[in-house]
Amino acid sequence: MKKKKIFQVVAASAIAASSFAAVAPNNADAASTNVSKTVDAAVKQMQKAQDTYWKTGTTKKVVATSTVQKEIDKAKKVYSDAKKQVTKSGGKNKAAYLAKLTKAYKYVKNAEGYVKTVKYAQSLNTQAKSLQNLIIQNDIKTEKLNHPKFVSELAKSDQKIKAGIYGATVEKVVINTYTNPAKTIEFAIKVYNYASYAHYWIQKGDLKTAANRLKVVDAQLPKVSQTSTLGKIVHAYVDKVKAEYQSAQNFDLTIMHTNDTHANLDNIARRITAIKQVRQASENSLLLDAGDVFSGTLYFNQFHGLADLEFMELAGYDAMTFGNHEFDETTSTLSNFVKQSKFPFVSANVDFSKDANLKDYFNDNITSSPKGGEIYNGIVKEIDGEKVGIFGLTTAETASISSPGKDVTFEDYIAQSKKMVESFEKQGVNKIVALTHIGYDDGGGDNDLTLAKEVEGIDIIVGGHSHTKLDTPVVDKTGEEPTVIVSANEYSKYLGTVDVEFDANGKIISDAGKLIEIDAKDADGNYVLKDDPEAAEILNTKYKPAVDEMKQQVVAKTDVELLGGNPAARTNETNLGDLIADGMLAKAKSINPETVMAVQNGGGVRTTLNPGNITLADVFTVLPFGNTLGIMKITGAELREGLEHSVATAPEPFGGFLQVSGMKFTYDSSLPAGQRVKSVDVKGTDGSYTPLKDDQSYYVATNIFTAKGGDGYDIFNKVFQDGRLSEAGFVDWEVFKEQLESLPNKTVTQQVEGRITDLAAK
Structure with missing residues (x-):
């Protein structure tokens, strides 16, 4: 309320007071005098109800509504009692007394307005703190559900407070005590929500809209406290979303990988469920096998790899390299496996050109158009517009620990790897995966750790042979760029996953990986992963009965x-x-x-x-x-x-x-x-x-x-x-x-x- 308005109100009060004095009853009338005293006392109490909060104008401190309410209750009682006494007296000044009481009742009304408005302002502040707590607790869904109503009410709050409270200074104190803190919280939440909108559009792949939201955030963020609990959360969240926005401009790739499964097919229906779940969650993905699909269970003894092949094709493998056990039954069994596959094989250090069984499927080159049932040194897969090179390696120990035959030759894995990297880079491929069956730290003369250190340019090594369980990726930082190494243990116990982020130059700038346990069970002993229905039907009708029968042999x-x-x-x-x-x-x-x-x-x-x-x-x-x-x-x-x-x-x-x-x-x-x-x-x-x-x-x-x-x-x-x-x-x-x-x-x-x-x- 402006000073002029305050002056007018005070002047009006003074005039009213003088008017009350003018109609005071004749002192000669004793009864009238008692009534007059009662009326004056009532007026005084009603004015006190207003004065109780009016001091806010000088103390700058909001008076508790309970305190004011007590005075209001007293004022209402004396007002009621005074009216009864005036009415009962029947004196000639009855009308004047009643008018005086009615006029003074405005003090009570003012006090009631104060109580109601302060409670309203307190409620706004409480709502703001509640929304703040939802942000702190990361319950964004509930916060966004309640936020619009609060914003609408907060927009009207100043007007409601000014309309509900008598006294401009008191208004300001109430606004400063309750409404302004609520506005501060709301402002921080608004910035948070704009950042969350940016996050939403980043997830949708609309980086242009996300950038517009972040512009709003950048304009308003400096006004958000960096010391309050909420302010710290908002600043941290904005930093996170900005990093996400930056990341969205890079290339994300998820590689699912298996190795040394050795014909363990009893849980294949769960493995395929896991693969489908990862694909659903990952926009850009590859599914690779690092060898030794052959040998180990009766499924191989009975079906010689073709049972595994059917499920690999059902799962949608993108490529496989050869393990030493792929050669256990010479290349005749392997060639039958290769020629019936719908996915390509990669093998850069194994020369099949003289092998009678495999030479017709062997291509001593890199291709961007790989075909199923063919062997290549390496392949190029285009994923979301990005080229990813994949080449394979097999341990040279295979010649002595398996039966590849004299016409299959194994070349130096380091030399061949360097050639592959050079060839990929000449084709403009700067994201390179080595799919290896040489062992993580195997002592047989070749292994992944040595490969990572000796060959610059390999981004990811997906390994097998040593049955190593790497719960999280190992990162070798020997060269100019890091090399991420992963391995998924053995026997289809796990589906390995690794998420990598490449910058525009093909350098991995972040990685995260884990092993998904295929046979994990919940507290009730039930498998966490459910069987894929199609895979389970094939296993239980086409393959498992024959294996169960073999066990009795x-x-x-x-x-x-x-x-x-x-x-x-x-x-x-x-x-x-x-x-x-x-x-x-x-x-x-x-x-x-x-x-x-x-x-x-x-x-x-x-x-x-x-x-x-x-x-x-x-x-x-x-x-x-x-x-x-x-x-x-x-x-x-x-x-x-x-x-x-x-x-x-x-x-x-x-x-x-x-x-x-x-x-x-x-x-x-x-x-x-x-x-x-x-x-x-x-x-x-x-x-x-x-x-x-x-x-x-x-x-x-x-x-x-x-x-x-x-x-x-x-x-x-x-x-x-x-x-x-x-x-x-x-x-x-x-x-x-x-x-x-x-x-x-x-x-x-x-x-x-x-x-x-x-x-x-x-």
């Missing part, structure tokens, strides 16, 4: 009880442990004839087999984990340390207790751990034994679990870390099956041979 028979399980295989040498270790040694010798010993962790020998027929199902029961074969180059001293670990808790059961082949050793369980092994002798080709030499190196077969430090074998893990482990990759149950089938008449007569002796037990 008899592999061999045993005339003796084959002792395994806990505690037998975890405390002493058993005939089943001997048999399994013998099979490992025989298989390892076929790969590396210099292999002289084998060790198998007793915890992996899961059960006892009774005399009678041994079915494939029995084989799987004994060795259910699908561990693969590895060959360590280890010194005698290191092996002795491993044996000390094996018997450290004896005679207590220990899953790491080693069943052995090609050696015998004695220990004394009564001695302190680490000092128990007394003798170790190595079996020669003539059957004789010679003492283990600490300073001599030996080739020793084991499973990859033990070789990489499982059961606490740190000394074996050191061998692995030193690059002295060759991963042959043959699955343990297949190796055991071969051993059973190699026995005379396929009949087991195995007895405990005294390979492990506890001297304290004698």
Whole structure:
């Protein structure tokens, strides 16, 4: 209210007061005097109701509505009582008294207006804080639902306050106390919402509209506090959206990847569900396989890769490279797999030009128009207008650990990779993926870590062969640009995903990845991923029945009880442990004839087999984990340390207790751990034994679990870390099956041979 208006109101009050004095009753009339006093007291109380908040004009502090309301209630009572007394008195000044009371009631009305308006202003402030809390709690949906009504009401607030409160100074105090803070909050929320609109249009791919929203944000953001809780959130959110806008101008790519699935198809329907879910969430995606689809389960034994192929085509794989196990049945089986596929294969360091089975499908070049059923050095895929180059590599160990044949040659992987990068870059391709089956940190002479360091220009390495589980990507920063390395473990346990962001020059500026567990279950024991209906129908009608039938096939028979399980295989040498270790040694010798010993962790020998027929199902029961074969180059001293670990808790059961082949050793369980092994002798080709030499190196077969430090074998893990482990990759149950089938008449007569002796037990 302007000063002039205030003056007029005060003047009017003065005139009214003088008017009340003019009609005061004659003092001679005692009764009239009592009525007059009652009326004056009532007027005074009614004026006090106004004065209670009127002091706000000088204190600049809002008076509590409850305080004012008390005075209003008192004023109303004395007003009512005074009216009754005036009416009852019936004096000649009755009308004047009533008029005086009625005129003074405006003080009550003013006070009531104050209470109502302050509550309204408080409500606005409360709404503002509520919206602020929704932003803080990230409940943007509810905030946006309630925001429009609040904005509309806030726009009218000043007018409502001015209309509801008597006194211009009081108005200002109320506005400053409640409305202005609400406006400050609303302004910050408005900026936040404009940023969220920008986020929405970025997600929609409309960067032009997003840019316009961000212009509004840029104009208003400087007015938003950087110290308040809400202000900090708004500034942080704007920074995030701006980064998102910048990111949207770059190229995002999601690569889904599998490796070393080894014909594990029982969960394929869930894997395909996972693939579909990732595709739905990722606009730009590739699906790649890094090899070793072949060998490992009865699905391969029965269908020779064609069951896997049908599901890979159903899933929509974009490319695959060859693993060493793709050559297990020479190239005749592989060629049948290749020619029937609807996706291309990439292989830059394998030359098939002389191989009778594969030369017709081999193209010694890079193509931008890849065809299914063809092999290329590399391919170029165009995704959302961006070119992505993909080339393949296969471990040179394949020549010795599998059966590719003499006409398939393996070339130096580093040299071929450099040629591929150069060729891609000449074609204007600056986003390059190496799809490799050389092992992440394999000791066989080639691996992904070395590749990343030695070859500049590879952006992503999707790896296999070593069955490495990389929960998140590993980034090598040796060169000018980073190289992201991923690997998805084994046996279709995971679908690997990696999201990368390229800048305009093809440099990866951000990466994030994870492994999706295909067989994950919820608290109720149900699979989190549901079966893809089409895949499940194909599996259950076309492939699974034949595999279930195969499991009942008899592999061999045993005339003796084959002792395994806990505690037998975890405390002493058993005939089943001997048999399994013998099979490992025989298989390892076929790969590396210099292999002289084998060790198998007793915890992996899961059960006892009774005399009678041994079915494939029995084989799987004994060795259910699908561990693969590895060959360590280890010194005698290191092996002795491993044996000390094996018997450290004896005679207590220990899953790491080693069943052995090609050696015998004695220990004394009564001695302190680490000092128990007394003798170790190595079996020669003539059957004789010679003492283990600490300073001599030996080739020793084991499973990859033990070789990489499982059961606490740190000394074996050191061998692995030193690059002295060759991963042959043959699955343990297949190796055991071969051993059973190699026995005379396929009949087991195995007895405990005294390979492990506890001297304290004698």
